[in-house]
Amino acid sequence: MNRAETGESPLRPGDLEEAAVRLSEQADRLRSRLARNEETASALRADCDLDAADTGAKAVTLRELHSRAETDAALLERTVAALDRLRGGSFGICTRCGRPQGRERALALPHAELCVVCAEERAGERGAGPGG
Incomplete structure (x- = not known):
């Protein structure tokens, strides 16, 4: 029985240490x-001495800051979950199918939850929509 069949990670102890540091x-x-983003957003919201053009630019900037914060928060959540998997001994194992993600993927994207096959399937499910 090989590692892919047992769900055993192909990562070595040095790989796990490297992943822990990177994560x-x-x-x-x-x-x-995220903290800097919130400070910037707070400062923008507190600035009351704006003309109409500044108000529009401020609204656009706040939307951009909010979007960036959502992206960063989601990545932070995946990063913390990966650290938890690392501590729990399941780092490098796909959270969907239970098979190893592969050493290269686990080291290149240590916050990844899925193996390549499951990631592609999920992307296909999201893009399929109601008719496909």
């Missing part, structure tokens, strides 16, 4: 960006 650094960067 921790990524989580720290994302937390910092």
